[in-house]
Each structure stands twice: as structure tokens, then as C-alpha cells.
Amino acid sequence: DQQVKQNSPSLSVQEGRISILNCDYTNSMFDYFLWYKKYPAEGPTFLISISSIKDKNEDGRFTVFLNKSAKHLSLHIVPSQPGDSAVYFCAASHFNAGGTSYGKLTFGQGTILTVHP
Amino acid sequence: DARVTQTPRHKVTEMGQEVTMRCQPILGHNTVFWYRQTMMQGLELLAYFRNRAPLDDSGMPKDRFSAEMPDATLATLKIQPSEPRDSAVYFCASGLWTGTYEQYFGPGTRLTVT
Numbered sequence: 001d002q003q004v005k006q007n008s009p010s011l012s013v014q015e016g017r018i019s020i021l022n023c024d025y026t027n028s029m030f031d032y033f034l035w036y037k038k039y040p041a042e043g044p045t046f047l048i049s050i051s052s053i054k055d056k057n058e059d060g061r062f063t064v065f066l067n068k069s070a071k072h073l074s075l076h077i078v079p080s081q082p083g084d085s086a087v088y089f090c091a092a093s094h095f096n097a098g099g100t101s102y103g104k105l106t107f108g109q110g111t112i113l114t115v116h117p
Numbered sequence: 118d119a120r121v122t123q124t125p126r127h128k129v130t131e132m133g134q135e136v137t138m139r140c141q142p143i144l145g146h147n148t149v150f151w152y153r154q155t156m157m158q159g160l161e162l163l164a165y166f167r168n169r170a171p172l173d174d175s176g177m178p179k180d181r182f183s184a185e186m187p188d189a190t191l192a193t194l195k196i197q198p199s200e201p202r203d204s205a206v207y208f209c210a211s212g213l214w215t216g217t218y219e220q221y222f223g224p225g226t227r228l229t230v231t
Contacts, residue, residue: 006159032218034218034219036222041224041225042224042225043121043208043210043222043223043224043225044160044208044222045222046219046220046221049218049219089159089160091160091218093218103148103165103167103212103218104150104162104165104173105150105162105218105220106162107152107159107160107161107162108159109157109158109159110159110160
């Protein structure tokens with residue numbers, strides 16, 4: 001059962017334009033969401049996060065939007081740059097979970113972003 | 118520059134052999150995670166330690182996989198016996214619970230079982 005889904009395996013964007021990566025989740029207990037970026041032959045690196053008490057969080061060119069009613073979040077990259085080409089993973093967690101769920105992240109399958117010069 | 122380190126980076130082995138992967142978490146981090154990345158499943162959580170105690174290994178095939186933290190600077194993931202379907206990239210990540218869920222990943226071990 002895939003609780004976090006990234007339905008687009010890949011996305012291709014022109015340099016300077018906006019990249020929008022989408023993520024859907026099914027577990028209504030999730031209340032903290034993160035985006036990770038992964039380059040080939042490297043581990044994922046943290047990009048940006050958002051708590052469910054917010055609907056938007058911005059960090060430079062990266063903005064994450066959360067729509068709790070739709071159980072949907074998106075990552076916007078503006079403007080896109082060729083160096084942004086990577087695999088982007090969406091992840092979710094239950095912030096207030098106790099016991100063995102505390103600190104666990106559930107990841108989506110990833111979306112390959114290609115930014116063309 | 119604190120980083121998670123993993124050894125080996127690449128491992129090719131024959132079916133039936135034992136494989137041991139090692140991870141050194143960032144000094145001071147109290148949570149350690151093992152993930153497996155496959156094309157079909159993305160990043161799957163295999164095991165999770167907090168303060169060296171195993172909290173959750175429900176994602177791990179129990180009959181052949183085992184994860185341990187002999188001390189705070191070393192986490193190990195063993196597969197015995199290995200099978201071709203175990204071929205994947207295995208990541209270790211560490212974190213420090215400070216109210217966020219940021220995890221810091223190592224570069225991964227690419228395992229090929231023939």
C-alpha cells in the first residue's frame with residue numbers, strides 16, 4: 001500500500017521556467033512533509049519541508065504548497081536551472097506519533113526532473 | 118563538514134553469500150535508518166534505530182536480513198544468504214530529533230547479487 005505517491009515518473013522543463021512536482025498521500029495522520037533531491041550516485045539531500053499547520057513554505061527558488069483537504073502537496077521551482085536536474089522525493093511523517101512511528105518518513109517513488117538549457 | 122559514510126560503495130557477490138554493509142552516522146545523531154532504493158518501490162524503510170535501540174524493522178525480510186548498532190558510531194546491515202532480488206542501492210541515514218524530520222543520507226551501497 002503506497003501511502004505517498006508521486007504519479008509522474010518524470011518531468012521535463014525549459015531553463016528559466018517553473019517546475020511543478022506533485023505528491024499525493026493517503027494517510028490522514030501525516031502532518032509533516034519533506035522534499036528531498038537526489039543526484040546520481042549520491043544519497044538524497046533535504047530540500048524543504050512543511051508542517052500541516054501551514055499551507056505554504058518558501059525557501060529561495062523553492063516553494064512547497066500543502067492542500068490538506070486534497071491530501072496533496074507540490075514543489076515549485078522558479079526559475080528552474082539545469083543544476084536542478086535530479087530525482088525529487090516527497091516524504092511524509094506523523095509528527096506526533098509515539099512509539100516506533102516517531103521520526104519515520106514514508107517516501108514516494110520519486111520524480112526525475114530534467115531542466116533543459 | 119559532517120557526513121554519513123557508508124562502506125562499501127559497491128558490492129558484487131554471488132547468490133548465497135553473506136553481505137555486510139556498514140554505516141557511520143553523523144556524530145551526535147541519535148536516529149539511524151536503513152533504506153533500500155529500487156526502481157519499483159522507490160525508497161523503502163528497512164530498519165530504524167533510536168539511541169542504538171531497534172525500533173522498527175518491519176520492512177526487512179526477517180529470515181535473511183539483520184540490522185544492528187554495535188555502538189553509536191557504527192550501524193550494520195547484513196544479508197545472509199543473499200539473493201538476486203536483493204540487488205539494489207542501500208542507503209543509511211541519520212538524524213537528530215529536534216522537532217524536524219530531516220534525515221541526512223549517506224552515499225549508498227550499490228549491491229549486485231548474481
